[in-house]
């Protein structure tokens with residue numbers, strides 16, 4: 001966007017356009033750190049301290065709008081959902097205490113490092129298999145789509161190992177996940193909402209079928225853990241367990257796929273960082289933190305003010321719907337000197353806000369980081385000369401939260 005004299009950076013702001021947002025976000029931080037955006041009805045917040053303060057004050061800033069569709073479902077779409085028996089509500093992100101506290105405590109038991117660590121060898125194999133496919137596709141030297149062959153499927157295969165879901169269901173669940181993302185965070189037309197509504201009905205049915213199967217034949221997986229906890233007296237009902245699956249079967253792979261796509265783009269555009277990682281794998285953990293800061297998958301998240309409150313010198317009124325641009329906060333110079341630069345040696349990289357902050361802090365953060373580290377190591381070992389395809393420039397899907405590239409074209413090199 002061009003900003004002319006007398007205009008504000010927010011004039012003409014399109015929050016769904018994530019193609020090249022960083023220059024504008026910088027202007028927001030510097031000139032309009034909090035403003036009301038009339039077309040969307042959201043208060044937009046971009047500085048690190050302000051975003052963190054909102055996340056931290058869950059009593060004032062409730063997460064009840066975190067899953068609210070940016071455009072309400074059309075009448076035809078609502079009919080499909082109602083007739084299909086779709087009653088899903090958020091597993092955790094849009095729930096508030098005391099329900100949130102109760103359900104999170106039960107879910108946390110199944111999301112601990114022990115369970116994630118136990119599937120590390122399987123993750124190594126899943127990544128290797130997909131890099132084999134990448135190698136195959138790119139062996140004649142022609143550009144290959146890293147997004148489609150690796151980033152998109154790998155996190156789903158990993159998550160489904162945890163969920164006890166067969167590999168052949170991956171394409172189906174990926175489709176439901178993409179529809180879920182669009183329904184909540186994109187600006188679909190009425191017509192586009194129809195197939196999305198059908199997918200949501202199928203997704204909800206899939207979850208109930210899965211739970212029925214696990215009731216009959218329990219396995220060593222997340223749904224079975226939840227049902228076992230319930231049978232042992234944990235205070236969680238069937239709809240809440242289904243809600244947890246509805247959320248996790250999305251949150252556990254879409255986010256990580258997008259992150260993988262984005263950090264490969266970041267690495268390929270920052271050759272020094274790539275060379276450093278190739279030479280010393282011990283740098284990978286901090287590099288992953290830095291890439292979560294610099295090129296995250298989630299760049300915006302929402303809260304609603306229960307009462308009026310002053311943040312950063314601006315009064316957010318009671319009922320205010322708030323869009324925190326975490327992608328902007330992550331580059332705030334006040335927290336991250338030279339924040340627009342990727343620096344894998346950055347001391348405080350891990351203070352990024354890409355997993356949120358406070359009572360809703362992402363439950364899958366260890367898994368996401370483990371997957372990212374394994375992929376980065378294997379990639380740098382197998383394709384040290386990988387680069388972006390000549391003339392390739394990333395474009396992104398329209399979305400207010402997930403910065404999802406449409407493709408990531410690379411050449412694998414020698």
Ligand code: HEM
Pocket residue numbers: 055063092093094104159247248251252253255256259296297298301354355356357358359360361362363364365367368
């Ligand atoms: C790079 C990958 C990921 C990113 C960027 C990410 C980001 C986020 C964000 C921004 C939140 C909301 C935090 C808040 O409101 O304060 C969240 C919550 C959550 N995430 Fe993740 N996530 C990722 C991977 C995962 C994975 C792999 C899983 C599951 C295996 C997962 C499960 C969850 C759950 C269950 C919540 C809800 C927590 C709550 O509301 O208490 N996430 N995540």
